[in-house]
Structure formats: C-alpha cells, structure tokens
Amino acid sequence: MTTLALYxxxxxxGKTAAAVNLAYLxxxxxxxxxxxxxDAQGSSTFYFRVKPGIKRKARGxxxxxxxxxxxxxxxxxxxxxLLPADLSHRNLDVAFDKLKHPKxxxxxxxxxxQEIYDLIVLDCPPTINLLAENVFTAADLVxxxxxxxxxxxxxxxQLLTFFNExxxxxxxxxxxxxxxxxxxxxxxxxxxxxxxAFGNVLPSTIPYLSQIEQMGVHRAPAPVFAxxxxxxxxxxxxxxxxxxxxxx
Numbered sequence: 001m002t003t004l005a006l007y008x009x010x011x012x013x014g015k016t017a018a019a020v021n022l023a024y025l026x027x028x029x030x031x032x033x034x035x036x037x038x039d040a041q042g043s044s045t046f047y048f049r050v051k052p053g054i055k056r057k058a059r060g061x062x063x064x065x066x067x068x069x070x071x072x073x074x075x076x077x078x079x080x081x082l083l084p085a086d087l088s089h090r091n092l093d094v095a096f097d098k099l100k101h102p103k104x105x106x107x108x109x110x111x112x113x114q115e116i117y118d119l120i121v122l123d124c125p126p127t128i129n130l131l132a133e134n135v136f137t138a139a140d141l142v143x144x145x146x147x148x149x150x151x152x153x154x155x156x157x158q159l160l161t162f163f164n165e166x167x168x169x170x171x172x173x174x175x176x177x178x179x180x181x182x183x184x185x186x187x188x189x190x191x192x193x194x195x196x197a198f199g200n201v202l203p204s205t206i207p208y209l210s211q212i213e214q215m216g217v218h219r220a221p222a223p224v225f226a227x228x229x230x231x232x233x234x235x236x237x238x239x240x241x242x243x244x245x246x247x248x
Contacts, residue, residue: 001114002246005122005139007132009162010155013145014178016043017212017222019123021235022143022242024221027080029243031118034072034081036061036110038092038135039125042085048075049219052085061092061109068109069116077224081117093130106134119246128162136168141246145206146194147179148187153194160198170200174245176238178206204238207231 006019016039023035037044038061042052050073061068061083072081088095096105110120124135136142144159146152156175163170175198181187195201206212211222211231218225223232 001110001117001120002141003110003120003122003139004242004246005124005135005142006145007122007124007135007139007142008126008144008146008155009128009132009159010152011126013147013152014206014212015126015145016047016123017215018143018145018176018178018206018235018238019121020044020047020215021221021223022239023080023119023121024077024223025236025239026119026121026243027077028223029239030079032079032116033119033121034083034113034117035121035123036083037085037123038089038131039123040085040087040090041125044123045082045084047215047219047221048082050075050082050084061089061106069112089125092134096134097130102130103133103137106131107138110138128159133166136163140172141242142173143242144173144175145178146175146201148177148184148190150190153190153197156194156198174200174202174242176202176204176206176241179208180205181208202238202241204234204241206234206238209234 006015008015027033045052096102209231211226211229
C-alpha cells in the first residue's frame with residue numbers, strides 16, 4: 001500500500017480538485033484506491049456524490065483503527081472507495097493528541113487497509129497542526145499544489161521550513177502548479193523562480209480552466225464528464241508524473 005497526501009498550508013489552490021482527479025485516474029489505471037476526505041468541509045465527498053457524515057459507532061479515524069473499515073463507502077467508479085468527511089474530522093488533532101505517539105495515529109489507523117488498497121489518497125485541510133504532522137508521517141509522498149502568486153510561494157517556503165525544523169523528509173515533498181494562465185508573464189516568471197528555488201516541482205501544471213470549475217456542477221472528476229478536454233489531459237499528465245515517483 002502506498003499513501004499519497006494532497007496537502008497545502010494555504011487554501012484555495014486546487015488541492016481537492018487534484019485529489020479527486022488523481023484518485024479517479026489511479027483507479028482507472030488499475031490501482032485499488034481509497035480517497036480519505038480529512039477536511040471537515042467535505043468537498044471531495046461532495047464531488048463523489050456521497051453523503052457526508054459517518055455513523056457514530058464507526059467514526060473510524062476519530063475512534064481508532066478498528067472502526068475505519070466500517071466507515072468506508074463505495075463510489076460510482078470501479079476500484080475507487082471513499083472515506084467520507086465528517087464534522088468529527090475537525091477535531092482529529094485533538095483526538096490524536098490524547099493518545100500515545102500522537103504523530104503516528106493516522107499511520108496506525110490506516111495500517112489495516114494495506115491488504116485492501118494499493119493506494120490511499122489523503123485530501124487534507126489547509127492547516128499546520130498535529131493532523132498535518134500525522135499526514136507527513138503517514139504519507140509516502142506529499143503533493144503540494146501551488147498557484148503562481150507571491151503569497152502561495154511564500155506559504156510553500158514556510159512549509160519547507162517546517163519540514164526542515166521538524167525532521168520531516170523533504171525528498172518526499174513535491175509541488176505542482178495549478179490555476180495557471182500561461183498567457184500571463186507573471187505566472188510564467190513565478191513558476192520559473194519556484195522551480196529554481198524549491199526543487200521537487202513537477203513539470204506538469206494544471207491550467208485555469210472552466211472544466212475544473214464545472215466539477216462542482218457535474219459532481220464528477222473532469223475525465224468523466226469532459227474526457228477530451230485540456231483539463232482531463234492536464235490531470236492525466238500530473239498523474240503520470242506522480243505515478244512515476246510513487247513507483248520509485
């Protein structure tokens with residue numbers, strides 16, 4: 001089992017759209033995949049037409065590893081399951097902090113799933129707290145979306161500093177750009193600066209396209225309702241780049 005986390009310490013950067021499309025493409029490529037919606041807002045859950053909320057007796061992540069299997073729901077797509085968002089997820093850091101080895105709780109919770117799934121995709125809330133540290137501990141690869149703005153690049157600098165200061169492996173942290181308008185000189189300039197400054201920036205970019213915004217209308221990944229679109233092609237290229245690194 002491999003764990004891929006879509007994480008950003010800044011909101012509004014296309015993280016959930018990437019998580020949904022990458023999870024779908026992974027399943028289409030033959031990997032039995034579970035998408036875990038760790039964000040209490042539940043955007044990934046909404047996109048997959050799954051009702052948010054988990055039965056109290058099977059809260060899964062908040063209660064511990066024995067209940068997590070009971071919390072998983074199927075999606076409309078073969079080989080792709082979903083652990084839905086739940087309001088209890090907003091307090092996961094508090095729940096983990098009360099247990100032994102609090103930074104390793106998520107990894108332990110996911111362990112029983114390794115015989116079921118080839119890939120687990122984590123859609124994470126945009127905060128640096130104990131839940132984020134659980135994500136950094138559990139994930140084989142952390143994928144951070146950036147948008148070509150000064151504030152987004154500044155937030156990524158803060159994330160890299162956090163990794164360095166807290167002993168997390170920066171080699172497992174990759175970035176990619178989303179919401180890119182290639183016609184804008186500023187976008188092109190900032191992307192080039194980031195590639196030189198940060199390292200581990202994937203060559204694939206996600207353009208700013210209406211098909212991605214329409215995911216909320218269709219409640220489906222872009223390759224499902226617009227398979228021949230530039231959006232679908234961009235996510236396919238991103239998945240190829242991610243898969244190549246997961247296979248290392």
